Amino acid sequence: MAGKIVQKAYSDIKNLKIQGATNIAIAALEALKSAKDRRQLSEIVLLLSSARPTEPLMRNGLRYVAFNVHQHYDFKNSLGFWADKYIQMCKSALERIAEIGSKRIVNNSKIMTHCHSTAVTSVLKKAKDKYKEFEVYVCEARPLFQGRITAKELASHGIKTNYIVDSAKGTYINDMDLVLVGADALTAEGNVVNKIGTSELAYIAKEADVEFGVASELLKFDPVTEQGYLEPIEEREPKEVWERPPKRVKVRNPAFDVTKADLIDFVVTEEGVLSPHNILSMTHDKYPWMKR
Ligand code: RI2
Numbered sequence: 001m002a003g004k005i006v007q008k009a010y011s012d013i014k015n016l017k018i019q020g021a022t023n024i025a026i027a028a029l030e031a032l033k034s035a036k037d038r039r040q041l042s043e044i045v046l047l048l049s050s051a052r053p054t055e056p057l058m059r060n061g062l063r064y065v066a067f068n069v070h071q072h073y074d075f076k077n078s079l080g081f082w083a084d085k086y087i088q089m090c091k092s093a094l095e096r097i098a099e100i101g102s103k104r105i106v107n108n109s110k111i112m113t114h115c116h117s118t119a120v121t122s123v124l125k126k127a128k129d130k131y132k133e134f135e136v137y138v139c140e141a142r143p144l145f146q147g148r149i150t151a152k153e154l155a156s157h158g159i160k161t162n163y164i165v166d167s168a169k170g171t172y173i174n175d176m177d178l179v180l181v182g183a184d185a186l187t188a189e190g191n192v193v194n195k196i197g198t199s200e201l202a203y204i205a206k207e208a209d210v211e212f213g214v215a216s217e218l219l220k221f222d223p224v225t226e227q228g229y230l231e232p233i234e235e236r237e238p239k240e241v242w243e244r245p246p247k248r249v250k251v252r253n254p255a256f257d258v259t260k261a262d263l264i265d266f267v268v269t270e271e272g273v274l275s276p277h278n279i280l281s282m283t284h285d286k287y288p289w290m291k292r
Contacts, residue, residue, distance in 0.1 A: 005034040006044050013051040013058075019146060021184050021220060022118045025057040025090055029083045032065060038075060041066055053232040054193055054256050056185045056222035060290060061086040067289070093217040093270035098122035101180075101215050101268040102130055109134045109177035112169065112205075115141035115195035116149040117182020119215035123268065124180075125157045135160040137172055141195055143240045143253065166197050173208045183216035183267075186283075187225035190261030190276030192216065193233070196254055202263035214259075214276075215268045221283040223290050231258070 002010070009031035012018045018027045028048045035041040045062045052058075065082040072078035101123030105111070111134060113120050124136060136154055138161060140147035147163060155161040164172065173179075179201055185193035192198070192214050205212040222231050238251035245251050261276035271282050283290060 002040065002044050002047055003034055003036075006031045006047065010047055010051050013048070016144065019149075020116060020118050021055055021057045021182070022090055022094060022217070024052065024055055025061050025219075026087050028058045029061050029065065029087050032062060033080055033083045035079060038070065041069060041075075041079070052234055054184050054234045056231075057090070057217065057220045060219055060221075060223075060287075061090070064289060090217065090219065093219055094119060094122055096270040097215050097217065097268050098126040100270075100272060101213075102126035102132075104178070104213065104266075104268065104273065105132050105134055106177060107132050107134065110137065110175055111135070111178045111180055112137040112139070112173065112176045112201070112210075113150060113179070114139040114147070114166075114169075114181050114198055114201055116146040116153075117194075117215065119182045119217065119268075120180050121150060121153050123215050124154060124159060128157055128159050133160075135162065137162045137164055137169075137176065139164055139166050139169055139197065139201070141197065142166055146195070169201055170204050173204050173210060176205075176208070176210045179205045179210055179212045181212075181214055183214050183220055184256055185225075185231045186216055186218070186221045186267070186279050187231055187258075188221075188280050189225070190264070190279050191231075192259045192261075192264060192267070192276065193231045193256050194259065196257050199257045199259040199263070202259045206263050211265050212263060213266045213268060214264055218269045218271060218279065218283045218286055221279065221287070221290060226280070226291075233257070 068082040069078045105127035138147045138151045151163045183192045234255040236253045241251045264276045
C-alpha cells in the first residue's frame with residue numbers, strides 16, 4: 001500500500017494540481033523516493049504511471065529508477081541516487097532547451113504559442129534575458145485555460161504578451177513569424193502529442209507558411225510507439241467542458257492531439273535542433289536504456 005506522500009502526488013497529478021509534463025515527472029520522482037522496500041517501489045511505479053496516461057516523461061523516469069534500483073543491494077541509498085539523477089536529467093535538459101531554443105527567437109518577431117509549457121516559456125524567457133525584443137500571442141487552451149499561466153509568466157518577465165481565445169488563432173496567424181509549442185509525448189514516427197488544439201494550429205501555420213517548432217526533451221519519447229502502439233490520449237471529465245450539459249448531450253473532452261511530423265519544421269531538444277524525423281535515432285543514441 002502506497003503511503004501518504006505517494007497518494008498525495010497521485011491525486012495532485014490526476015486532478016491537475018500539478019500540471020505540465022516536466023512538473024509532473026519531477027513530482028512523481030520525488031514521491032517515489034518515499035518507497036520503503038522493493039515491493040512497494042513496484043506498486044508505486046504502477047500507481048503513479050496510471051495517474052495520467054499521456055505522460056512518458058514521468059513513465060520513463062519511474063522505469064529508469066526502478067530498473068537501476070533493482071540492480072543494487074543497498075535499496076534506500078540507490079533509490080535516492082537514481083531518482084535524483086533522473087530529476088537532474090530533466091532539469092538540465094530544460095536548461096539546454098532554453099539555451100538552444102533562445103537562439104531561434106528572432107529580434108522583433110511575433111510568436112504564437114498554445115497552453116502552458118515550461119520548455120516554451122524557458123526558451124522565451126532566456127531570449128528575453130539576452131535582450132531580444134519580440135511579441136507573443138498565447139492561445140488560452142480551453143477548457144482549463146492553461147494559456148493564462150503562460151501569459152502571466154511571460155508578462156511578468158517583461159515580454160510583450162497578447163492573450164487570445166483558441167478560435168482567434170486563424171485571425172492572427174498571418175502576422176506570426178513562428179509558432180512554438182511544447183510536447184507531452186514524442187513518437188517513433190516523429191509525431192508530437194500536445195495539448196488539444198495543437199494539430200489545428202500546425203495545419204493553419206502550414207497554410208500560412210509560418211514556421212512551426214516544438215520545444216521538447218527527448219526524454220518525452222514514448223518507447224511503446226516503436227512497437228506500433230499508438231500513444232494513449234487522455235480523455236478527461238466532461239464537466240471540465242460543461243458543468244451541467246442538457247440531457248442527451250454527450251460532452252467529449254480529449255486532453256491532447258497528435259501533430260504529424262510533416263507539419264513540424266523543427267524540434268528543439270537537449271541534443272540540439274532536430275528534424276522530427278531524427279527524434280528516434282537521436283533518442284536511441286542518447287538514452288539507450290529507454291529501449292524496451
Ligand atoms: P512542459 C501540458 O499538458 C501541455 O500540453 C504542455 O505543452 C505540456 O504539458 C508540456 O509541458 P498538461 O499537463 O513539460 O497541462 O513543457 O495537460 O512543462
